[in-house]
Amino acid sequence: MNQAIALDNHSACGSEPGLITVDEALQLILDRTQALTTECIGLDQALNRYLATPISSQINLPLFSQSAVDGYALCHEGEIEAGVHFELIGEIRAGQRSELVLQQGQAVRLFTGAKIPVHTTTVARQEIVQAIEHQNMIKITAALQPHADIRDVGEEVAVGQCLGQAGQQLSVGAIASLSMAGVQTVHVYALPKVAVVITGDEIADTMDELQSGKIFDANGPLIRAWFQQQHQQVYIFHVTDTEYAVSQLFHDLKDRYDVILTTGGVSVGDYDFVRPVALNIGFKEIFWKVKQKPGKPMFFAEYARKQHSPCYLLGLPGNPAAVYVGIQVYVNLLMKALQGQKSPCAWFSGIIQHELKSDQRERFLRMYAQFEQGQLYLNSLSKQQSHMLSNLMQANCLVRIPANQNIQKGAVLSGIFI
Amino acid sequence: MNQAIALDNHSACGSEPGLITVDEALQLILDRTQALTTECIGLDQALNRYLATPISSQINLPLFSQSAVDGYALCHEGEIEAGVHFELIGEIRAGQRSELVLQQGQAVRLFTGAKIPVHTTTVARQEIVQAIEHQNMIKITAALQPHADIRDVGEEVAVGQCLGQAGQQLSVGAIASLSMAGVQTVHVYALPKVAVVITGDEIADTMDELQSGKIFDANGPLIRAWFQQQHQQVYIFHVTDTEYAVSQLFHDLKDRYDVILTTGGVSVGDYDFVRPVALNIGFKEIFWKVKQKPGKPMFFAEYARKQHSPCYLLGLPGNPAAVYVGIQVYVNLLMKALQGQKSPCAWFSGIIQHELKSDQRERFLRMYAQFEQGQLYLNSLSKQQSHMLSNLMQANCLVRIPANQNIQKGAVLSGIFI
Missing domain, CATH: 2.40.340.10 (MoeA, C-terminal, domain IV)
Structure with a gap:
């Protein structure tokens, strides 16, 4: 099945035949990649990771019927008119266990989040309650409906209800939401192991080296910063522009990394070794050359590995603007696809x-x-x-x-x- | 100067007098905070940090006039017609130093980014050049204008030009851009040292503890994840709802942290110790209670420290939705303000x-x-x-x-x- 060749036919790009469109390239990244293995990790380590399986709630939220305010649990049939008195029989704080049971005409002091006692019919917020001095009595100062300011057990989430879908990314809010439901570990896709290969002999490390026609490298710092932003580690390798050096490096990396990301050396210049070397080692081309600016000679290939998901090679051109687009658009999508999130870019x-x-x-x-x-x-x-x-x-x-x-x-x- | 009291007069919020508006609260965070000290750090450590001083370029970009393509440097007066021949006298790769000087009628093989030789008048991309076999000659196959495909020295950035302003945050793109200009260290604001204090006795650590009226904590994980997203470390402390415990902790933290962020205990419940304890220790109130939902009883105060910027205390209510709004809106703004970025939220x-x-x-x-x-x-x-x-x-x-x-x-x- 030679899909790379088949692709050559399905777009004719005016004066540049053989190029595929941006949308076709992005779709190939989604279609031709396999998600990595999965793992169970602590929720506190799971920020930005992708769920591998749905999560159901083990508990009700709220876990028990509770007061929504600082106030008083009351027991009274029907609406309460202003002026009605209640006997105060105790206090329950949030997080406190209590065996108190209300009888008609009785009240219990409560704080926000405290479990309401048995037979509570409504809760009076403290602003409409007046204490009667030297007596264990309170007076309600405004009319009050039954079941006011009570948060019912399970009204937000019921036991067994789905909290998150497979493929969903765990944002800050998602972490908080799952924490509240008592989730402590999550089943997520493994993070891709990424090797970055910067090709080119023109990289200067100091001002002095600039004298000899070299330039400062933007690509390595750019890629490192992007992955840092994603909270993902990458390993950066610099390689000289020789076929031997590139070949040795790819040979080594393909078995140890899920993704090899290269910059430079993918065009048709005399020193552009990335594609010929990759094909020679056994990578299969998925696409080469995209009808875009910057970044036309982008190259994407896969290497089949025994008992392992494939190693993918994404070859970006060496121009920094092409690397910037490559990382923000293509690498971003590739990282998601390898973590089970197969939806297209959200433009x-x-x-x-x-x-x-x-x-x-x-x-x-x-x-x-x-x-x-x-x-x-x-x-x-x-x-x-x-x-x-x-x-x-x-x-x-x-x-x-x-x-x-x-x-x-x-x-x-x-x-x-x- | 009692600005906290002055505030009580400048908004009358219908049935809830004394509350300030969201915009007033946000403005007070900008107006009443001092930026922290500054430090010089490596650019590779500076992602998301804020520049303390403007940065000027030490070099031209491009650093030298160079080829924009793989092709040939030519020396020829005026436009070149198709069919003109040139003598090939050498080759220059990107990053290679060369002393080659062109004479009229001569050409040099060049690769993208290579420094063009002296007396180059234009560059022919390799697609319009044909090699003459067995001779050191090439033929141009399409008409060519002077100064084609040459990137001029300094055309993007000139020596001394401003690259970034004080207060600017260093995004991934900014890191790349500064790297290309050879910037290796940057002068940025220090990161605020933040202590998080979770109040409340109702926090369960295991399913078993839920039986006694406790609940799982969303606030700690939420705040930890948000700061993790920002690449910032925080220190989380849990404290029981007693005046003594809260007081001891604040006493200790105010000298060691730039910000104390609390959740819970800022309302007027019998166990809401955050505000009275803070005021008792010597914190000065900047605001208390914002006309918002969720998060009304939010509290903001400062503690003056000798030879140091003040310690700020932001007290968020304990409801998780209030904490979420507090962190995404108010803490976000506070972190920026303490790092010299005094512009309002970008809604x-x-x-x-x-x-x-x-x-x-x-x-x-x-x-x-x-x-x-x-x-x-x-x-x-x-x-x-x-x-x-x-x-x-x-x-x-x-x-x-x-x-x-x-x-x-x-x-x-x-x-x-x-």
Whole structure:
């Protein structure tokens, strides 16, 4: 089954035949990847991880009927009129066990979250209660309906109710919500082990080295920071532009990592060894070259491993803007797909504030987006070329400009916040 | 100067006098906090930190004039017509130093990012160049303008140009951009040292303890996860509901932490010791009680320290929904303010898809927002009460509902993504 070749036919991109579209490339990442193994971990370690199985609640929430306010549990049939007196027989604090049972005409002092005693008919918030001095009596100062300010057992969540679906990512709110239901461990997908390979002989480490035609590396720091933002560790390798060095490294990495992410060396230059070396080692091409700017020569391949999910190689071009798009869009999706989350990217839609000229490839432009009256307005920034990154100090989104269209002011475009 | 008392006069909140509005509370956090000290750290440690001083570029970007493509540097006056031949005199790779100097009619093989030789007039991409076999000659196969595919020195950034402003947060893109300019250390604000104090005797650690009226704690895990998301460490303390225990703990923490964040014990219940204890120790109240739901009894105070910035105490109510709003809105702003970023919260605006009844306090509702045709549509979720969190498994935003207004379908509301 040679799906890579089949792909060559299903898009004809004007003057650049053989390229697939951005949407086709993204879909191939979803379709051609297998989720990794799963593991059970403590909920306190699970921020941003993806559930491998649904979670059902073991308890009711609230766990017991309780007071919603600081006040008094009362026992009285029907509505209570202002002026009615009750005998005060005790106090229950939140977290306190109590065997108190109310009889008609009796009251118990309660605090928010405290379990209401047996035979409570309603709760009076303390603002409408007056203590009668030197007597164990209270007076209700405003009319009160039955069952006021009572949180009923199970009214939020019943035992057995589904709390989270497989594939769901555990946000801060999800962690809090599961904690409240007493969940202490979760079954999640393993985190992909990622090796990053920076190719190229042009990387300077110090100002002095700049004299010899070298440049500072943005790609390694960019990728490291992105994974750090995702709370995921990566291992960065630098490799010189020789076939031997690249080959030795890939040979070693393919067995130890789930993903090899490379920058540079994927075009058709004389020193572009990533693709030929990968194919030679036994990687199968899933796609090569996407009709996009920046990042056209992107390469995606898989290596089958015995008793293991495949190793995936995503080869990004070396231009920093291509690496930026690659990581925010493609690597992001790949990491999710390997963790069982197979839904497509969630693009926003926004309204462009100016014209954009047509280009034969789809473009990703760095923009500044702002909300106004419920609408999202997009403004492109200058310095969009693929060797430039300085506008990322201002940009807050990455916006897709469809190929072969003159974009008018007011057109709706899709993008992601960055 | 008793600003806390002055505040009591400047808002009269209908039936709940003395409360300040959400906007007033947020403004007080900005106005009444001092930024912490600053420090120099490695750029690789600086993700999400805030710049304390502007950064200027030490270098030009590009550092030297270079090829934008794999191709050939040519020396030729004016436009080059198809068919013109050039003598090939060498090759320059990216990162390679070269002393080559072109004469009229000569060419040098170049790769993307390679420094162009002296006297280069234009660059021909390899797609329009044909090698002449057995000769050191190439032929240009399409007309070519002067200065094609050359990236000029300093065209993106000039030496001395400002790269980032004081107060700017270092995103992934900012880290990449600064790396490319050779920045290796940055001057940033120190991270606030935060102690979290969970009050309340009702916290269960195991299923067995639930039998005695206790509940599982959502607040500790929520706060820990939020700070983890921000890549910030916090120290969590549990304290029993006695005046002595709270007092001892505050005494100890105020000297060692920049922020004490508490949950519970800030209302007017008989066991609400946070505010009286803090005031007794010497904290000065900045505000208490905000006209909001959830989270009305929120308390904010400062403790002056010798030769140190003050210690701030933010007391959140114990209801988990109030803690959630407190952390996403107020703690978020406080952390920024202490790191020199004094701009207000960046609220989105979105369009509500249904009616909402009026309430005398401003509400924060957990909602699900989605984009359509450049507009952001908001849908409220069920189970919004202050003791409920389970809808955070679905919510993606927190939306502000103004006080004392019936909200119509189609109204514009502000909020934050969560």
